[in-house]
Amino acid sequence: MELSVNHLLGIKYITEADIQLIFETADHFKEVINRPIKKVPSLRDITIANLFFENSTRTRLSFELAEKRLSADVVNFSAASSSVKKGETLIDTVNNILSMKVDMVVMRHPNPGAGVFLSKHINASIVNAGDGAHEHPTQALLDTYSIRERLGDVAGKNVVIVGDILHSRVALSNIFALQKLGAKVKVCGPKTLIPKYIEKLGVEVESNLQKALNWCDVANMLRVQNERMDISYFPTTREYTQQYGLHMELLQSLDKEIVVMHPGPINRGVEITTEVADSGQAIILDQVQNGVAVRMAVLYLLASKIKHNED
């Protein structure tokens, strides 16, 4: 088995079989990262550039850890301290880095489609680590992997994504991944933060959080992305929390025990209370640990498609 693609640009472009292959490979890497020595030599002749044109802490750390545990050579780049500020174009920046013989590029960029654009112009394997409000494929993979780990399977499960769907790349990638794996998806949030025509993707919109939670097996609580909000989408944070925040009383009022997820970073007390975030029903830290294993799987499987050069 091998991946059907040479880049991971979005969940939209991969198949269910690809996702299952990534999961099975991640199972092996999860075992590797729990050994006394958490490192394998597979990618020792591969160089990976992490290009972050937008801020990131955990995704960047998680990728870097995954790369190092596969023994790849890693170079880091962040836009804040680079020539991008001096007016260099994306292709120029990346080509300059590639001319230093880099095999793979992990890129986060504020513009949707930056990864797709780049894949058409340069000769390296590209992993999208988030492009604007478009896709964040590895986050969706680790989210669905964590659901599979906790509930045994993703197929047939009901998942509600709560909060700022409009600005969320996590939401879109999750919708694609969950649907490909056979789960049912609803989105829930203030009307101003639900994209128009989202029903076209085959997801239902639910405006009442209690109803949505009663329906679901898993609730993925998204962060309110204040930094992407150019206008006011809801009156006050307090009002948002009252209507769409998940707290213990609400969680305990449900008929069944649901799984609570959050892609981080958490605004404690806004979309989710501290009590819920630290409860046994939350798998937020499992998500973080699985992130490294899933990213190792993605990098390993993509690297295996790069032809070995005898020179």
Next chain:
Amino acid sequence: MSQKVLLNATEVHIALQRLACQLIENHDTFDHTVLIGIQPRGVYLAERLKKILEVDYKIINVKLGYLDITFYRDDFRRSGKPLEANKTKIDFIVEGKKVVFIDDVLYTGRSIRSGLTAIQSFGRPLEIELLTLIDRRFSRHLPIQPDYRGRQVDAIGDEKVLVHWKENDGKDAVYLVNK
């Protein structure tokens, strides 16, 4: 494609009994010894030997683990088809133990080389030995030789040695296949 029987079920049985006895000669009660089956095909042989040691020779608590070497192989991105991993399961400490690697066929020695690197992730063994059911002579790429062997075979380039196990393939047998 022609196929020749190298070992039939009785001969496999005799070889396994002999290998088990040789292991006992060197490892006595197995208190400081662990068996490691190399994935995927070495696992059947390792499980069979563990059973013989426990049932026929009443040696209790023989520790057995499975080691997958996929991520340590030296042909990543070089072979035509993708490398598929198997499960590694070692739920004991390897540090300071005598380790016996068990694989069905020893050919180029490259798998064992990968295994030697892989096992270090679990600690520093006191020593490592190699047990193999079939030793293909004259085909080594590396200076690696078995400490225990069931049968030595001279096989040339196009020939392949296939080991069948009752649990997986219906009956115990070893074939020499000419492609």
